[in-house]
Amino acid sequence: MTLVAVTVIVVSSLFLFAYGSNLLYLSLRALRLPPGVEPPPVTRDEPEVAVQLPIYNERYVAQRVIDAVARLDWPREKLEIQVLDDSNDETVGIVAERVRRWRAEGIRITHLRRRSREGYKAGALAFGLEQTEADLIAIFDADFLPAPDFLRRAVGGLADPQVGFVQARWEHLNRRYSIFTRLQSLMIDFHFRVEQAVRPRAGYLTNFTGTAGIWRRAAIEAAGGWSADTLTEDLDLSYRAQLKGWRAAFIEGLSVPQELPVAVNGYRGQQSRWATGSFQTALKLLPAVMRSGLPAAHKFQAAMHLLAYLAPALMLVQLACYPLLLWAKVGHDPLFGLIRVPILVNLLSLAPAIGSSVAQWRAGGAWWRRLPGILAWSFVGAGTSATVIAALLRAFRRGGVFNRTPKYRIEAEGEEWRDHAYVRAGDPAALAELLLGSATLGLGVAAAALGEWLMAVYAAIFSCGFLYLSGYSALQAVEVLTVRRLGLGTLAGLRRSLPLLPLLAAPGALLVALAQWQDPFEDSFQHWLMAANLVQTGHLGDPLFGMEDTWLPGYQYLAAAVLQVAGWHQMEALKLANVVLAMLTLVLVNQLAETPRQGRLAVLLLALNPIFLLTSTSAVAEPLLLVTLTGAALALSRRMPALAAALAVLACLAGTKAWLWLFCVLAAVAGELLLRRRRPALRPALAWALPAVAVLLVLQLTGGQATHSVARAAQEASSAVARGDLTADPLARGVSFVGYFLLASLPMVILAPLGLRSQLQASSGLRLRLLVLPAALFLGVVTLLVFAGVYSGSHRYYYLALPGLALLAASGLDRHPRPLGVLAAAAAGLVTVAYLPLLAGLASADRGLVAAGRAAAAQPGALLTDSPVAAYYSGKEPSQIFGSRLLPADATAATGWLQDHGVGSAVVEDIPYYRVSAVYPGLAQGQPIAPFEPVGRQADFTVAGGKGTHVYRVPPERLCAWVTGTVLADLNPADEPAVGKSAGLAKGLRLETMNGKPVTGEGLGFGAPLARYSDGDYFSGTATTTDLSRPGATTWVKVFELDRVGVDSDRRFLPAPSRGRVVVTYRVASGRIDISVAADLQPGFQQLVIFNEQSAAF
Structure with missing residues (x-):
């Protein structure tokens, strides 16, 4: 197989060497080519000209081309216009109306229709030729727009009676519409400013491009007329006419604007048709060219011209041989050394890029600015190779279906086409390109790993091309489906969000990276345990503490759904799910901003906040609360109260912090309305919140979640004080709580006063009611609870207030120079960098519990523990995890309970209010009591700053x-x-x-x-x-x-x-x-x- 691969590469490299060298030769000649002298325009004795407009289902551009041709500066008695209309849609009516209109003004214009599309474009042109006696035939495709002086300048090129056709240069109506159209224009410019400019002047055979030119009738008839044997009837006729002795003329200064394909599907179909027709013409006429009396150099040029599309196909074939060659290298096959020179020769594949550079130089202007686009076109050209190979296989059949390239009258940036007729959503070829892109990417990585860098670069070029075409095709398919299902408004919103993607890339990568760290919150492991228990038993319960009345079910059900998909022990999936929620929050904050600049700055300030980063990468409920509450605020700003109410209800089902936030929002709204004496507006302004208020009242009355949540927070605070983890002075805790918030949110805190005035002066007060004032009230209430000693002062209490603060800070900079915004974002980034060591160390206090859980994993049977961290790292199923609250108060009865439930190990923390400390005094201090036996070294389970932890084995009753x-x-x-x-x-x-x-x-x-x-x-x-x-x-x-x-x-x-x-x-x-x-x-x-x-x- 290695010999076959080497043979294929050597043989194909011979053609690629010839082709690349010839492109360099043509480029060099074009570089040295003096400006062509345009023939003098025809001003008298004008010959009769028939203008043919072949049209098939072109409802968007048919009127434009008919109007342009009707305005040609030519004597009316010498001008005949034929609209060769094979359409079967509403284009027929559009054409008929324009024909009537211009005929009424004295233009000789006819609307010609055939009974069938036999022969496609070639058949239509032949049919029109039969209906006219004109000596000269001008042809324009439906998307071309000739200037009024076109005929006077082009007919002058036929002054030499041996010239059979004159070709004008294509210009581009929509070059600047997108990057994709810019890249296509570079390829077409190369064809006209290098190939077309050199070939006719050097006497080489060239081609009429099917449009924007004039034929001499005698040349068409001498060549045998139009033929549908190939899909490129223009190339076929051009070569047949030149083999009969006729010559071609190219007027570079005469240009006709045309519309480039804006859809990848359209471009792919166009390239397929051109490639198929080129191969068909080569099979049909290349033998005749070789038998002709043309000089050898001319025959060589004709072969390179007709077989030009073979180059990308052979390059892909060579790429397919690379895996065999890499395998040969691994196996030390001596044949591997033979392919060094052929691969080096393939550097001539850069010849088209050199030729495009020459074309842009000849066009004038700052051609070097287009070098990135020229290099990018090399990638796209490589990505077209799969389409070319498919075309080569089709070329062995004569004729074929002429699928015209849809045009949508797109002439300027921002014009829409995705809601037009003729648009297809998706293309099976895109899937093939995706697979080829992935395969060539892997091939490039393998080549690089083996030190074959030329192979790696070559594969990377093709991979980028394939992935670009498939990815852009997929994006356009999504846009088309969005328009069809949701309308242009939704697409416009999607496009407005696209610039946000690069901005979100860095925060997204940072969030994913931080999600890989160990979670620092015991609550995260508690949420995992309840969600895993829900997955395995179908019941919402807390195996350790039985606190179903404290934890609201909203987040637990979301977490259970994630674990159902990812696996019951995949806590990492919960953290990544929260990363997704955090990214959605950033998008919502951007949408809430009053200007795009405010949105970008608010996103950066929020995404680079240490509190936001740490909480968003933990398996806690706050990210769900934040995205739903922020979504509710956005829904209200868009006049969607029903959606706002639904999101508020969801937030209230997920956490009691949302209850407090909701009351802060209601207080802010009510206060603002009362201060502004707008009492009649009070009811509709508050009505959206009524469903959420009703839900939380029902939950509190039936389950008492708010009461239990406050009681649990107070118990946690007192426990932390008893262990020495927290200062006993509530005042000191409050000062620490405020100080941490100010330092972690330093840029936002400094900038917030700048935005406060503009928010207070806003006539609507919308963001003031929904985000800014609620954030201030929420922080105030939480801070008071910390100072009162009720709350321990966790930084997660800041989390819900961050979006309002970020938007306030961003609005303060909106009227200041842009460098201040950059400086603020940079300051936020520096604060985050300074906090990273602290964030990394937060989980260190739980290292002892992690080690204890892993030690318990080695013991058979169930686990007794009050630590969700140890429970997670034990790897035991929720049904095998018991909290010590279940132990009977009597030690003997408790031992029997342990044996009855198959408990084989226990992780005991030094926390006095846990039941195990009362039933088995001494265990929490490391003093074993029968039947408990110590496991490992207890020093391994207690770290500085962490909880005193001990691991015991609980042996079963001896039999x-x-x-x-x-x-x-x-x-x-x-x-x-x-x-x-x-x-x-x-x-x-x-x-x-x-x-x-x-x-x-x-x-x-x-x-x-x-x-x-x-x-x-x-x-x-x-x-x-x-x-x-x-x-x-x-x-x-x-x-x-x-x-x-x-x-x-x-x-x-x-x-x-x-x-x-x-x-x-x-x-x-x-x-x-x-x-x-x-x-x-x-x-x-x-x-x-x-x-x-x-x-x-x-």
Whole structure:
């Protein structure tokens, strides 16, 4: 295969070398070409001219071209206009109306229609030729706009009787419409200012471009007339006429504006038609060219001209060979060295870019400013190669369907086409380009990794081209569908948001990066635990504290939906979901701003605020509260009270902070209306909030969430004071709370007074009511609660006030020079950089709990803990996690409860009000009490600044029986190893000697099951044992739950949904151990294994 790849590359490189060298040759000749002398215009003895306008379904441009042609400066008795109309839509009526109008003014214009589209454009032109006696035939496509003096200047080019056709240069009506049209114009300029400028003057064969030119009737007839054998009837006729001895003339100074395709689908179809027709013409006429008496150089030029589209196709074929070559390099194949020169030769693929530069130089002006566009066109040209290969395959069939390129009369920036007829949403070719772009991107990465940088660059060019065309095509499809479903207004809003995307890129990347850090809030892990429990049980409950009456359900259900998709243990998914909510908040803040500049500045100030960054990347409810409340404010500003009410209700279902915020909004609105003596407007201004107020009243009366939330906050504050984590002086806490807010929000705090006056003077007071005053009231109330000692002073209390503050600060800078805005954004960035070490260290206090959770993961059975952090890192399912609030007050009863619920480990924190500290005094200080046994080094679980934490093993009740006088059978050994591959698995029977030394080692023992499924081996991590013994007969029944799966060859075991259970009955009697097994497995198992590890001891 390597030999085949090398052969393909060497052979194709020969053509690419010839083609690239020839383009450089033409470019050099164009560079040295003196300005062409335009023939004198015709001013008398004008010949009869027929102007043909081939039209098919061109409702948007038909009138324009008819009007332009009717205004041509030519004697009316010598001018005939034929509208060759094959349309089958409303274009027919438009054409008929314009024909009647100009005919009434004395213009000889006819509306010619055929019974069918046979022969497409070629057939229409031939049909029109039969209807006229004119000696000269001018042709214009429907999207061209000839100037009135076109005929006088172009007919002069036919003064030489050997000239069969005259070609004018294409200019562009909509060059500046988009980057895409600018790039296309560069390609067309190259064709006309280099190829068309050089070929006719050098005597080489060239082509009529199908429009913007004049044919001599005699030349058409001598060449055999128009033919539909190819899709490029113009190229076909041009070559046939020149092979008959006729010559071509190109008037570079004479230009005709035309409309470039604005849709990627249209451009792709145009390139496909041109490429197919070029290949068809080459197959048809290249043998005749080679047999002709033309000089060898002329034949070579003709071959390069007709086969020009072969270059991008061969380049893509070469690229397809690169994987084989890279494989050859890895395998040290000596043939690999042979392709160095051919790949180097492919640098000639830059020849079109050089030619385009020459074209722009010949056009005059600052041509160097277009160099970035010229290089970008090289990428797009490479991306067109897939279309060209498909065209090459079609070229082996004669003719084909002539799919015209839709035009929409787009002449200036901002004009709309997406709601027009002829627009297609999407193209299957875009999917192929996406796949090719992804494949070539991977190829480039592989080549770079192997040090083949030329290959890597070559692949990158194609990848960028493919991805640009597919991505732009997808974007246009979304825009078209948006217009069809939601209207032009929605599209306009979407476009206004597009400039925001680059602005959001950096904050988005920063948020995603910070989301990878460990979450510093225990509340985040609490939210995860409740959401995971909801996913697994279908019930909203708090396994640790039973605080369903404190946590409102809105966020829990959203989090459960995320975990349902991502997996119950994927807390990272919750953090990324909040990042998405934060990005939506930034978009809403931009929409709330009064000017685009305010919006951009407010987004930057908010996105670079440390409080916003930290809270938005945690699995807490505040991002949901913020996006819904900000959305409600935007909905009200857009006169959508129903949407505002729905969002306010959702916010009130997600957190009690939203309740406080809502009352602050209502207070601000009511206060403003009363101060302005606008009492009649009070009812409609407040009506939108009534549904949310009703919801929160029902929740408070039935569940008491607000009361419980305040009580819990007060309990947290007192607990933190008791541990020494928080100062006991509420005044000091309040000062710290305010100081932290001022420092973290320094740029916004300084700039806010500048915007306050403009907000107070605003006639509507809208943002004042909805964001600014509520933010101030909210901060004031929360600060008072901190000073009163009720709240601990978490920085998350600032979060809801940040958008209003950011908009206020941005409005203060709106009338000041732009550098001040840049300076403010830079200051916000510096504050964030200064806070990053602090943000990174916030989670360090929980490192002990993380280590404790991981230590508990190695212990079998359920977990007793009051720490959601330890619960998460234990990897245990919510059904295996219990809070100590469930323990009976009596220690003996509590021990029985632990054994009844299969608790195998406990993580105990030094917090006095936790139930475990009262039931088992001393555990919180590291003093083991039966049946608790310490695990690991307790120093590993307590870090400076963190909570005192201890980890204990809770061994199950011993079940022992003598097998012989010296050997003991033990089903639940007290000293099961806490380390090793099988430490977290449920064990079978083990043998011990009289002194308690194990005979069977660390294995799974005797009778432990394994079920093999196609997706892995399932072991038991949870088991319950029942003692059915009676005097003289020992019988134990152990139920193994198959809820652990082996994930790799090292036998790491992870929790998994149970695949069933295996009931093993042990009987010990008369020196024997007998077992019986009953299995209840889910369908699909391949094998059931009963272990007898260390079998030599049995």
